[in-house]
Amino acid sequence: MSNKTLAMLPDPVHFGRDATDQTLVAASILSADFGDLARDAGAAIDAGASMLHIDVMDGHFVPNLSMGPVVCKAMRQHLPDVYQDVHLMIDNPADRIESFAHAGADHLTVHIEVLDDPPAMAEAIRALGCTAGIAMNPTTDPQAVLDVAACFDMVLVMSVVPGFSGQAFMPQVLEHVRAIRAQLGPAGHIQMDGGVGPATAQACREAGANVLVSASALFGSDDYAGVIGAIQG
Numbered sequence: 001m002s003n004k005t006l007a008m009l010p011d012p013v014h015f016g017r018d019a020t021d022q023t024l025v026a027a028s029i030l031s032a033d034f035g036d037l038a039r040d041a042g043a044a045i046d047a048g049a050s051m052l053h054i055d056v057m058d059g060h061f062v063p064n065l066s067m068g069p070v071v072c073k074a075m076r077q078h079l080p081d082v083y084q085d086v087h088l089m090i091d092n093p094a095d096r097i098e099s100f101a102h103a104g105a106d107h108l109t110v111h112i113e114v115l116d117d118p119p120a121m122a123e124a125i126r127a128l129g130c131t132a133g134i135a136m137n138p139t140t141d142p143q144a145v146l147d148v149a150a151c152f153d154m155v156l157v158m159s160v161v162p163g164f165s166g167q168a169f170m171p172q173v174l175e176h177v178r179a180i181r182a183q184l185g186p187a188g189h190i191q192m193d194g195g196v197g198p199a200t201a202q203a204c205r206e207a208g209a210n211v212l213v214s215a216s217a218l219f220g221s222d223d224y225a226g227v228i229g230a231i232q233g
């Protein structure tokens with residue numbers, strides 16, 4: 001883990017954009033150059049991203065395969081103070097959380113679709129020294145998340161069917177974000193992930209999301225700072 005925690009990030013009370021607060025941008029390294037990962041990831045942080053978003057895919061929960069704990073370990077070695085937000089798109093997160101925590105993750109998000117006991121999972125993640133997030137797919141009933149949101153440090157609303165970067169934003173999930181924000185009130189982190197970029201970020205912010213993930217819009221640009229600024233609005 002780094003020396004940063006979600007609690008040290010800007011107060012989500014001001015999740016809407018004003019002069020004193022900022023939408024947090026999570027740089028999803030899935031679209032970075034894997035041959036120069038530390039360079040690209042570091043450049044995104046230098047350009048204003050608040051954290052690295054590390055997408056873990058197992059080929060079962062989602063059809064794609066991506067990264068494992070070795071990537072967290074390498075990022076921790078090369079970028080020791082950078083906050084690692086790890087998104088576990090895997091069937092059996094209980095089998096894996098320990099290895100990601102030990103490899104350097106600060107935060108672990110698990111999907112509600114694979115959990116029997118979400119509060120117990122939040123506790124298990126916290127016992128490893130990480131903060132805990134709960135993710136929902138676009139077609140998942142938001143009530144399932146609303147029932148357990150208070151147990152978690154962050155709620156992730158997917159705005160694409162997970163598995164790949166570069167997909168089109170699904171605006172119908174904005175109503176899930178509004179419902180979750182209405183229940184959480186101004187406190188609490190709500191993250192959106194998938195198809196987020198300068199063209200879609202305003203709708204995300206207005207719905208109540210305060211942590212926005214970007215892969216292709218960010219790493220596909222030659223102006224990281226410009227894209228991050230546009231996502232922040």
Ligand code: DX5
Pocket residue numbers: 028030031053055087160161162163164165166167193194195196213214215216217
């Ligand atoms: C999708 C991943 C996302 C993805 C986002 O399954 O969870 O984090 O990298 O990619 P973009 O921003 O290109 O939609």
Ligand code: ZN
Pocket residue numbers: 028053054055087193213
């Ligand atoms: Zn993700």
